Amino acid sequence: TTLFRSKRKFERGERMNPAAIFVLMLGIGIPLTFIKSVILNVVVSSVCLAYLLFCKVKPKTLLTMLLVALPLAFGSYVSQRFYASHDQVHMAWIYATRIIAYLTLGATLTLPNSVEKILFNLADHLHFSETFVYGMLSSFNMIHTIKVQWQRIKYSALVRGERYRLFQPALYLRIIVVALNLSGDLAQAMTSQGFSEGFSRSRYEKDELPVWQWLLVSILIVSYVACAIIFKPW
Numbered sequence: 001t002t003l004f005r006s007k008r009k010f011e012r013g014e015r016m017n018p019a020a021i022f023v024l025m026l027g028i029g030i031p032l033t034f035i036k037s038v039i040l041n042v043v044v045s046s047v048c049l050a051y052l053l054f055c056k057v058k059p060k061t062l063l064t065m066l067l068v069a070l071p072l073a074f075g076s077y078v079s080q081r082f083y084a085s086h087d088q089v090h091m092a093w094i095y096a097t098r099i100i101a102y103l104t105l106g107a108t109l110t111l112p113n114s115v116e117k118i119l120f121n122l123a124d125h126l127h128f129s130e131t132f133v134y135g136m137l138s139s140f141n142m143i144h145t146i147k148v149q150w151q152r153i154k155y156s157a158l159v160r161g162e163r164y165r166l167f168q169p170a171l172y173l174r175i176i177v178v179a180l181n182l183s184g185d186l187a188q189a190m191t192s193q194g195f196s197e198g199f200s201r202s203r204y205e206k207d208e209l210p211v212w213q214w215l216l217v218s219i220l221i222v223s224y225v226a227c228a229i230i231f232k233p234w
Contacts (some may be wrong), residue, residue: 015055017209018118019125020217021109025219029105031228032098038090039233040224041097047103055112065107066100073099090234115140117207125209138186142179150174 016024028044052062073096081092109118119137122128153174157164164171227233 009049009195015112016051016216017125017213018109018113019209020213022118022122022219023114024217025105025109027217028224029102031225032101032105035225035228036090036094037228037233038093039099040228041094043099044224045097045104048101048108051108052104052111055109057107062107062110066102067126069103073097084110100168121207121209124206142182142186145182146175146179149176149182153178 032041032044049062053059076090076099077096080095081088084091116137118135123130123133153171154164162216
C-alpha cells in the first residue's frame, strides 16, 4: 500500500496541477489576444506541445488535433493576407499562429487531465462553487446517456415506419423530454447521496498544489507579457 501511494504521489508530481494550468491558460491567453507577435505565438505553441509530450500524450492525438485546426489557421491566413488593411503578411501569420497557440494552450489543460480532475481541482484550489462543479460533472456524464437515448428514439421511429431527420423539430423535442427526465432523476440521486447546495463536499483524495507551481505560473505570465512589451518580437 505504501509503495502504491508513493507511486501515485510521484505520478501527480510529474505534471502541473490543473488549477495552475487553468490560471496559466488565462494569464497567457488573454494577453495573447492583444499581443501581435508571430514569434511569441510559435514559442507558446512549442512549449505547450513539449509539455503535452512530457505528459505522455500520444503524438497521434497531437497530430490529429493540429490537422483539425489547420483549415482554420489557413482560412485566417488567407483572409488577412488578401483583405487586411495594412501589413498583410505579418497580420496573416499572427492570426494563423494565434489559432494554434490558443489550441495548444487549451490542450495543456484538457488532454492530460480528466474532466473530473479538472473540476475538483478548480473547486479545491480556486474556490469554484461546488454546485457548479457537480452540475458540470453531471452534464458531462449525461452525454453518453443522451447519445444512447437518441439512438433509441431513432430506432423506435423506424419501427413505426418513420424516419427522423436532423432538421425535424420532433426529434429535438423528444431529446429535450428525455433530458428533462434525466435531470430530475439526477437531482434525486444527488439529494439521496447527501448533496446540499452551498455546502462543501469531502473527497477521498485531494491533489496537492505546491507553492513552486504558483511561482512558476507567475514567472511565465510575467515573462511573456514583459517580453512582448519590451522586446516586441516580430
